[in-house]
Amino acid sequence: MRQILMPTDFSENAKNAIKYASELFKYERCVFYFLHTYEDTIYENSELTRETLQEIEKSIQADVEAKLAETLAHVNALSPNPRHKYHAIASNNSLVDETDKQVEAHNIDLIVMGTRGETNDPKVLFGSHTLQVLKYVQCPVLAVPENYVYTQPKHILFPTNLMIPYKRRELKLLCEIAAPYRAEIDLLYVSKSSNLSLRQEDNLAFVKGVVSKNDINLITESHHDIVSAIHQYIEKHETDMLVMVNTRQSFFEVMLMQSAVDKMTLQVNIPFLVMQNLRR
Structure with a gap:
Protein backbone atom coordinates (compact mmCIF):
# COMPACT_ATOMS: atom_id res chain seq x y z
CA MET A 1 0.00 0.00 0.00
CA ARG A 2 1.44 3.36 -1.05
CA GLN A 3 2.01 5.93 1.68
CA ILE A 4 1.55 9.53 0.48
CA LEU A 5 2.14 12.68 2.53
CA MET A 6 0.37 15.85 1.44
CA PRO A 7 1.43 19.07 3.19
CA THR A 8 -1.38 21.61 2.82
CA ASP A 9 -1.85 25.28 3.61
CA PHE A 10 -5.53 25.04 2.56
CA SER A 11 -4.89 27.21 -0.52
CA GLU A 12 -6.48 26.53 -3.90
CA ASN A 13 -3.09 25.33 -5.14
CA ALA A 14 -2.99 22.76 -2.31
CA LYS A 15 -6.55 21.63 -3.08
CA ASN A 16 -5.63 21.19 -6.73
CA ALA A 17 -2.63 19.04 -5.73
CA ILE A 18 -4.97 16.84 -3.66
CA LYS A 19 -7.31 16.47 -6.62
CA TYR A 20 -4.41 15.58 -8.92
CA ALA A 21 -3.02 12.95 -6.53
CA SER A 22 -6.45 11.37 -6.07
CA GLU A 23 -6.76 10.94 -9.82
CA LEU A 24 -3.16 9.87 -10.46
CA PHE A 25 -3.31 7.06 -7.90
CA LYS A 26 -6.95 6.06 -8.37
CA TYR A 27 -5.97 2.51 -9.32
CA GLU A 28 -3.69 1.99 -6.31
CA ARG A 29 -4.29 1.21 -2.65
CA CYS A 30 -3.02 4.33 -0.87
CA VAL A 31 -2.96 5.99 2.51
CA PHE A 32 -2.96 9.80 2.30
CA TYR A 33 -1.74 11.88 5.24
CA PHE A 34 -2.82 15.54 5.07
CA LEU A 35 -0.35 17.61 7.08
CA HIS A 36 -0.54 21.20 8.27
CA THR A 37 2.15 22.73 10.48
CA TYR A 38 1.37 25.95 12.35
CA GLU A 39 4.50 26.91 14.28
CA ASP A 40 5.11 29.91 12.01
CA THR A 41 1.49 31.02 12.37
CA ILE A 42 1.84 31.15 16.14
CA TYR A 43 5.00 33.23 16.15
CA GLU A 44 3.73 35.59 13.46
CA ASN A 45 0.68 36.48 15.58
CA SER A 46 0.81 40.19 16.42
CA GLU A 47 -0.74 39.62 19.86
CA LEU A 48 1.78 37.00 20.93
CA THR A 49 3.37 37.40 24.36
CA ARG A 50 4.55 34.85 26.91
CA GLU A 51 1.24 35.32 28.70
CA THR A 52 -0.89 34.76 25.58
CA LEU A 53 1.21 31.98 23.99
CA GLN A 54 -0.81 29.05 25.31
CA GLU A 55 -4.15 30.63 24.46
CA ILE A 56 -3.06 31.56 20.94
CA GLU A 57 -1.62 28.10 20.37
CA LYS A 58 -4.91 26.44 21.40
CA SER A 59 -6.92 28.79 19.19
CA ILE A 60 -4.73 28.18 16.13
CA GLN A 61 -4.68 24.43 16.74
CA ALA A 62 -8.49 24.35 16.88
CA ASP A 63 -8.72 26.35 13.66
CA VAL A 64 -6.22 24.06 11.89
CA GLU A 65 -8.02 20.91 13.04
CA ALA A 66 -11.32 22.31 11.79
CA LYS A 67 -9.80 23.08 8.38
CA LEU A 68 -8.24 19.62 8.20
CA ALA A 69 -11.66 18.11 8.96
CA GLU A 70 -13.04 20.15 6.05
CA THR A 71 -10.22 18.85 3.87
CA LEU A 72 -11.07 15.25 4.75
CA ALA A 73 -14.75 15.87 4.00
CA HIS A 74 -13.82 17.54 0.71
CA VAL A 75 -11.54 14.74 -0.49
CA ASN A 76 -14.03 12.03 0.50
CA ALA A 77 -16.68 13.81 -1.56
CA LEU A 78 -14.25 14.47 -4.40
CA SER A 79 -12.87 10.94 -4.59
CA PRO A 80 -14.90 8.32 -2.69
CA ASN A 81 -12.36 5.67 -3.65
CA PRO A 82 -12.49 2.46 -1.58
CA ARG A 83 -8.79 1.94 -2.32
CA HIS A 84 -7.88 5.17 -0.51
CA LYS A 85 -7.64 5.97 3.19
CA TYR A 86 -7.21 9.47 4.62
CA HIS A 87 -5.68 10.83 7.81
CA ALA A 88 -5.16 14.38 9.09
CA ILE A 89 -2.11 15.62 11.01
CA ALA A 90 -1.93 19.01 12.76
CA SER A 91 1.47 19.85 14.22
CA ASN A 92 3.03 22.75 16.11
CA ASN A 93 6.32 22.34 14.28
CA SER A 94 8.22 23.64 11.27
CA LEU A 95 7.22 22.22 7.90
CA VAL A 96 10.57 20.61 7.09
CA ASP A 97 11.07 19.07 10.54
CA GLU A 98 7.54 17.67 10.73
CA THR A 99 7.66 16.41 7.14
CA ASP A 100 10.91 14.59 7.91
CA LYS A 101 9.31 13.15 11.04
CA GLN A 102 6.24 11.87 9.17
CA VAL A 103 8.37 10.44 6.34
CA GLU A 104 10.21 8.33 8.91
CA ALA A 105 7.15 7.44 11.00
CA HIS A 106 5.02 6.21 8.10
CA ASN A 107 7.74 5.16 5.63
CA ILE A 108 6.35 7.67 3.15
CA ASP A 109 6.82 6.80 -0.53
CA LEU A 110 5.93 10.20 -1.96
CA ILE A 111 5.18 13.78 -0.93
CA VAL A 112 2.63 15.61 -3.08
CA MET A 113 2.12 19.36 -2.79
CA GLY A 114 1.36 22.48 -4.81
CA THR A 115 4.20 24.42 -6.38
CA ARG A 116 3.11 27.61 -4.63
CA GLY A 117 0.98 28.40 -1.61
CA GLU A 118 -1.11 31.28 -0.37
CA THR A 119 1.32 34.00 -1.54
CA ASN A 120 1.25 32.52 -5.07
CA ASP A 121 3.89 34.87 -6.49
CA PRO A 122 3.81 34.35 -10.28
CA LYS A 123 7.48 35.39 -10.52
CA VAL A 124 8.74 32.26 -8.78
CA LEU A 125 8.68 28.63 -9.84
CA PHE A 126 8.38 27.25 -6.31
CA GLY A 127 7.01 28.84 -3.18
CA SER A 128 9.34 28.93 -0.18
CA HIS A 129 7.66 25.97 1.56
CA THR A 130 7.78 23.77 -1.52
CA LEU A 131 11.40 24.69 -2.14
CA GLN A 132 12.35 23.82 1.44
CA VAL A 133 10.76 20.39 1.14
CA LEU A 134 12.40 19.77 -2.24
CA LYS A 135 15.83 20.67 -0.96
CA TYR A 136 15.88 19.23 2.55
CA VAL A 137 13.44 16.33 2.90
CA GLN A 138 14.81 12.95 1.83
CA CYS A 139 11.76 11.68 0.00
CA PRO A 140 10.47 12.01 -3.59
CA VAL A 141 8.29 15.09 -4.09
CA LEU A 142 5.62 15.60 -6.73
CA ALA A 143 4.92 19.33 -7.17
CA VAL A 144 1.66 20.20 -8.95
CA PRO A 145 1.28 23.63 -10.58
CA GLU A 146 -1.64 25.87 -9.73
CA ASN A 147 -4.72 25.27 -11.88
CA TYR A 148 -3.13 22.29 -13.63
CA VAL A 149 -5.99 20.18 -14.96
CA TYR A 150 -5.41 16.48 -14.45
CA THR A 151 -4.20 14.67 -17.56
CA GLN A 152 -3.17 11.04 -17.62
CA PRO A 153 0.65 10.97 -17.78
CA LYS A 154 1.17 9.48 -21.22
Whole structure:
Protein backbone atom coordinates (compact mmCIF):
# COMPACT_ATOMS: atom_id res chain seq x y z
CA MET A 1 0.00 0.00 0.00
CA ARG A 2 1.44 3.36 -1.05
CA GLN A 3 2.01 5.93 1.68
CA ILE A 4 1.55 9.53 0.48
CA LEU A 5 2.14 12.68 2.53
CA MET A 6 0.37 15.85 1.44
CA PRO A 7 1.43 19.07 3.19
CA THR A 8 -1.38 21.61 2.82
CA ASP A 9 -1.85 25.28 3.61
CA PHE A 10 -5.53 25.04 2.56
CA SER A 11 -4.89 27.21 -0.52
CA GLU A 12 -6.48 26.53 -3.90
CA ASN A 13 -3.09 25.33 -5.14
CA ALA A 14 -2.99 22.76 -2.31
CA LYS A 15 -6.55 21.63 -3.08
CA ASN A 16 -5.63 21.19 -6.73
CA ALA A 17 -2.63 19.04 -5.73
CA ILE A 18 -4.97 16.84 -3.66
CA LYS A 19 -7.31 16.47 -6.62
CA TYR A 20 -4.41 15.58 -8.92
CA ALA A 21 -3.02 12.95 -6.53
CA SER A 22 -6.45 11.37 -6.07
CA GLU A 23 -6.76 10.94 -9.82
CA LEU A 24 -3.16 9.87 -10.46
CA PHE A 25 -3.31 7.06 -7.90
CA LYS A 26 -6.95 6.06 -8.37
CA TYR A 27 -5.97 2.51 -9.32
CA GLU A 28 -3.69 1.99 -6.31
CA ARG A 29 -4.29 1.21 -2.65
CA CYS A 30 -3.02 4.33 -0.87
CA VAL A 31 -2.96 5.99 2.51
CA PHE A 32 -2.96 9.80 2.30
CA TYR A 33 -1.74 11.88 5.24
CA PHE A 34 -2.82 15.54 5.07
CA LEU A 35 -0.35 17.61 7.08
CA HIS A 36 -0.54 21.20 8.27
CA THR A 37 2.15 22.73 10.48
CA TYR A 38 1.37 25.95 12.35
CA GLU A 39 4.50 26.91 14.28
CA ASP A 40 5.11 29.91 12.01
CA THR A 41 1.49 31.02 12.37
CA ILE A 42 1.84 31.15 16.14
CA TYR A 43 5.00 33.23 16.15
CA GLU A 44 3.73 35.59 13.46
CA ASN A 45 0.68 36.48 15.58
CA SER A 46 0.81 40.19 16.42
CA GLU A 47 -0.74 39.62 19.86
CA LEU A 48 1.78 37.00 20.93
CA THR A 49 3.37 37.40 24.36
CA ARG A 50 4.55 34.85 26.91
CA GLU A 51 1.24 35.32 28.70
CA THR A 52 -0.89 34.76 25.58
CA LEU A 53 1.21 31.98 23.99
CA GLN A 54 -0.81 29.05 25.31
CA GLU A 55 -4.15 30.63 24.46
CA ILE A 56 -3.06 31.56 20.94
CA GLU A 57 -1.62 28.10 20.37
CA LYS A 58 -4.91 26.44 21.40
CA SER A 59 -6.92 28.79 19.19
CA ILE A 60 -4.73 28.18 16.13
CA GLN A 61 -4.68 24.43 16.74
CA ALA A 62 -8.49 24.35 16.88
CA ASP A 63 -8.72 26.35 13.66
CA VAL A 64 -6.22 24.06 11.89
CA GLU A 65 -8.02 20.91 13.04
CA ALA A 66 -11.32 22.31 11.79
CA LYS A 67 -9.80 23.08 8.38
CA LEU A 68 -8.24 19.62 8.20
CA ALA A 69 -11.66 18.11 8.96
CA GLU A 70 -13.04 20.15 6.05
CA THR A 71 -10.22 18.85 3.87
CA LEU A 72 -11.07 15.25 4.75
CA ALA A 73 -14.75 15.87 4.00
CA HIS A 74 -13.82 17.54 0.71
CA VAL A 75 -11.54 14.74 -0.49
CA ASN A 76 -14.03 12.03 0.50
CA ALA A 77 -16.68 13.81 -1.56
CA LEU A 78 -14.25 14.47 -4.40
CA SER A 79 -12.87 10.94 -4.59
CA PRO A 80 -14.90 8.32 -2.69
CA ASN A 81 -12.36 5.67 -3.65
CA PRO A 82 -12.49 2.46 -1.58
CA ARG A 83 -8.79 1.94 -2.32
CA HIS A 84 -7.88 5.17 -0.51
CA LYS A 85 -7.64 5.97 3.19
CA TYR A 86 -7.21 9.47 4.62
CA HIS A 87 -5.68 10.83 7.81
CA ALA A 88 -5.16 14.38 9.09
CA ILE A 89 -2.11 15.62 11.01
CA ALA A 90 -1.93 19.01 12.76
CA SER A 91 1.47 19.85 14.22
CA ASN A 92 3.03 22.75 16.11
CA ASN A 93 6.32 22.34 14.28
CA SER A 94 8.22 23.64 11.27
CA LEU A 95 7.22 22.22 7.90
CA VAL A 96 10.57 20.61 7.09
CA ASP A 97 11.07 19.07 10.54
CA GLU A 98 7.54 17.67 10.73
CA THR A 99 7.66 16.41 7.14
CA ASP A 100 10.91 14.59 7.91
CA LYS A 101 9.31 13.15 11.04
CA GLN A 102 6.24 11.87 9.17
CA VAL A 103 8.37 10.44 6.34
CA GLU A 104 10.21 8.33 8.91
CA ALA A 105 7.15 7.44 11.00
CA HIS A 106 5.02 6.21 8.10
CA ASN A 107 7.74 5.16 5.63
CA ILE A 108 6.35 7.67 3.15
CA ASP A 109 6.82 6.80 -0.53
CA LEU A 110 5.93 10.20 -1.96
CA ILE A 111 5.18 13.78 -0.93
CA VAL A 112 2.63 15.61 -3.08
CA MET A 113 2.12 19.36 -2.79
CA GLY A 114 1.36 22.48 -4.81
CA THR A 115 4.20 24.42 -6.38
CA ARG A 116 3.11 27.61 -4.63
CA GLY A 117 0.98 28.40 -1.61
CA GLU A 118 -1.11 31.28 -0.37
CA THR A 119 1.32 34.00 -1.54
CA ASN A 120 1.25 32.52 -5.07
CA ASP A 121 3.89 34.87 -6.49
CA PRO A 122 3.81 34.35 -10.28
CA LYS A 123 7.48 35.39 -10.52
CA VAL A 124 8.74 32.26 -8.78
CA LEU A 125 8.68 28.63 -9.84
CA PHE A 126 8.38 27.25 -6.31
CA GLY A 127 7.01 28.84 -3.18
CA SER A 128 9.34 28.93 -0.18
CA HIS A 129 7.66 25.97 1.56
CA THR A 130 7.78 23.77 -1.52
CA LEU A 131 11.40 24.69 -2.14
CA GLN A 132 12.35 23.82 1.44
CA VAL A 133 10.76 20.39 1.14
CA LEU A 134 12.40 19.77 -2.24
CA LYS A 135 15.83 20.67 -0.96
CA TYR A 136 15.88 19.23 2.55
CA VAL A 137 13.44 16.33 2.90
CA GLN A 138 14.81 12.95 1.83
CA CYS A 139 11.76 11.68 0.00
CA PRO A 140 10.47 12.01 -3.59
CA VAL A 141 8.29 15.09 -4.09
CA LEU A 142 5.62 15.60 -6.73
CA ALA A 143 4.92 19.33 -7.17
CA VAL A 144 1.66 20.20 -8.95
CA PRO A 145 1.28 23.63 -10.58
CA GLU A 146 -1.64 25.87 -9.73
CA ASN A 147 -4.72 25.27 -11.88
CA TYR A 148 -3.13 22.29 -13.63
CA VAL A 149 -5.99 20.18 -14.96
CA TYR A 150 -5.41 16.48 -14.45
CA THR A 151 -4.20 14.67 -17.56
CA GLN A 152 -3.17 11.04 -17.62
CA PRO A 153 0.65 10.97 -17.78
CA LYS A 154 1.17 9.48 -21.22
CA HIS A 155 4.46 11.27 -21.94
CA ILE A 156 7.07 11.73 -19.20
CA LEU A 157 10.30 13.67 -19.62
CA PHE A 158 13.30 12.54 -17.57
CA PRO A 159 16.41 14.69 -18.22
CA THR A 160 19.57 12.93 -17.09
CA ASN A 161 23.32 12.97 -17.59
CA LEU A 162 23.33 9.21 -16.86
CA MET A 163 26.18 9.70 -14.41
CA ILE A 164 24.13 9.05 -11.28
CA PRO A 165 23.76 5.52 -9.83
CA TYR A 166 20.02 5.80 -9.34
CA LYS A 167 18.20 4.19 -6.44
CA ARG A 168 15.97 1.24 -7.21
CA ARG A 169 13.21 2.47 -4.86
CA GLU A 170 13.01 5.84 -6.61
CA LEU A 171 12.96 4.34 -10.10
CA LYS A 172 10.35 1.80 -9.02
CA LEU A 173 8.12 4.71 -7.97
CA LEU A 174 8.46 6.24 -11.44
CA CYS A 175 7.68 2.86 -13.01
CA GLU A 176 4.56 2.41 -10.88
CA ILE A 177 3.32 5.92 -11.69
CA ALA A 178 3.82 5.43 -15.42
CA ALA A 179 2.79 1.77 -15.87
CA PRO A 180 -1.04 2.06 -15.41
CA TYR A 181 -1.12 4.68 -18.16
CA ARG A 182 1.36 2.96 -20.50
CA ALA A 183 3.35 6.15 -20.49
CA GLU A 184 6.42 6.66 -22.62
CA ILE A 185 9.47 7.93 -20.76
CA ASP A 186 11.89 10.13 -22.70
CA LEU A 187 15.38 10.17 -21.21
CA LEU A 188 16.77 13.51 -22.34
CA TYR A 189 20.57 13.48 -22.49
CA VAL A 190 21.95 16.97 -23.11
CA SER A 191 25.47 16.70 -24.50
CA LYS A 192 27.61 17.72 -27.46
CA SER A 193 28.40 14.05 -28.01
CA SER A 194 25.97 11.16 -28.36
CA ASN A 195 28.61 8.65 -27.23
CA LEU A 196 28.11 7.18 -23.75
CA SER A 197 30.84 6.16 -21.34
CA LEU A 198 30.86 2.71 -19.76
CA ARG A 199 29.38 4.17 -16.57
CA GLN A 200 26.59 5.86 -18.51
CA GLU A 201 25.82 2.67 -20.42
CA ASP A 202 25.59 0.74 -17.13
CA ASN A 203 23.31 3.38 -15.56
CA LEU A 204 21.11 3.39 -18.66
CA ALA A 205 20.81 -0.40 -18.51
CA PHE A 206 19.88 -0.17 -14.82
CA VAL A 207 17.15 2.41 -15.50
CA LYS A 208 15.70 0.30 -18.31
CA GLY A 209 15.83 -2.79 -16.13
CA VAL A 210 13.91 -1.22 -13.24
CA VAL A 211 11.47 0.80 -15.34
CA SER A 212 10.80 -2.22 -17.52
CA LYS A 213 7.01 -1.89 -17.79
CA ASN A 214 7.26 1.23 -19.92
CA ASP A 215 8.72 2.26 -23.27
CA ILE A 216 11.92 4.24 -22.71
CA ASN A 217 13.43 6.48 -25.38
CA LEU A 218 16.97 7.88 -25.13
CA ILE A 219 17.03 11.30 -26.76
CA THR A 220 20.28 13.21 -27.19
CA GLU A 221 20.14 16.99 -27.55
CA SER A 222 23.16 19.14 -28.35
CA HIS A 223 22.69 22.35 -26.39
CA HIS A 224 24.93 24.75 -24.48
CA ASP A 225 22.42 25.22 -21.65
CA ILE A 226 20.69 22.34 -19.86
CA VAL A 227 17.80 24.38 -18.47
CA SER A 228 16.99 25.90 -21.86
CA ALA A 229 17.16 22.48 -23.51
CA ILE A 230 14.63 21.09 -21.03
CA HIS A 231 12.34 24.09 -21.43
CA GLN A 232 12.47 23.92 -25.23
CA TYR A 233 11.80 20.21 -25.25
CA ILE A 234 8.67 20.69 -23.12
CA GLU A 235 7.48 23.44 -25.46
CA LYS A 236 8.01 21.34 -28.61
CA HIS A 237 6.76 17.97 -27.35
CA GLU A 238 3.61 16.86 -25.61
CA THR A 239 4.78 16.33 -22.03
CA ASP A 240 2.59 15.46 -19.05
CA MET A 241 5.21 15.20 -16.32
CA LEU A 242 8.80 16.28 -15.72
CA VAL A 243 11.04 13.99 -13.65
CA MET A 244 14.38 15.05 -12.22
CA VAL A 245 16.80 13.89 -9.54
CA ASN A 246 18.01 15.99 -6.63
CA THR A 247 21.65 15.20 -5.97
CA ARG A 248 24.97 16.96 -6.25
CA GLN A 249 25.79 18.17 -9.76
CA SER A 250 22.44 16.97 -11.09
CA PHE A 251 20.29 18.78 -13.64
CA PHE A 252 17.84 19.56 -10.85
CA GLU A 253 20.53 21.31 -8.81
CA VAL A 254 21.52 23.33 -11.87
CA MET A 255 17.91 24.44 -12.25
CA LEU A 256 17.71 25.45 -8.60
CA MET A 257 21.00 27.34 -8.76
CA GLN A 258 19.93 29.26 -11.84
CA SER A 259 16.48 29.86 -10.43
CA ALA A 260 17.89 31.30 -7.22
CA VAL A 261 19.80 33.88 -9.26
CA ASP A 262 17.04 34.61 -11.73
CA LYS A 263 14.25 34.38 -9.14
CA MET A 264 12.86 31.22 -10.66
CA THR A 265 11.97 32.74 -14.02
CA LEU A 266 11.85 29.33 -15.65
CA GLN A 267 8.23 28.24 -15.66
CA VAL A 268 7.33 24.58 -15.41
CA ASN A 269 3.59 24.27 -16.01
CA ILE A 270 3.35 20.51 -15.69
CA PRO A 271 3.62 18.22 -12.64
CA PHE A 272 7.23 17.98 -11.51
CA LEU A 273 8.46 14.78 -9.83
CA VAL A 274 11.73 15.27 -7.95
CA MET A 275 13.42 12.05 -6.89
CA GLN A 276 15.85 12.32 -4.00
CA ASN A 277 18.98 10.31 -4.67
CA LEU A 278 19.90 10.53 -0.99
CA ARG A 279 20.19 7.97 1.78
CA ARG A 280 16.91 7.06 3.51
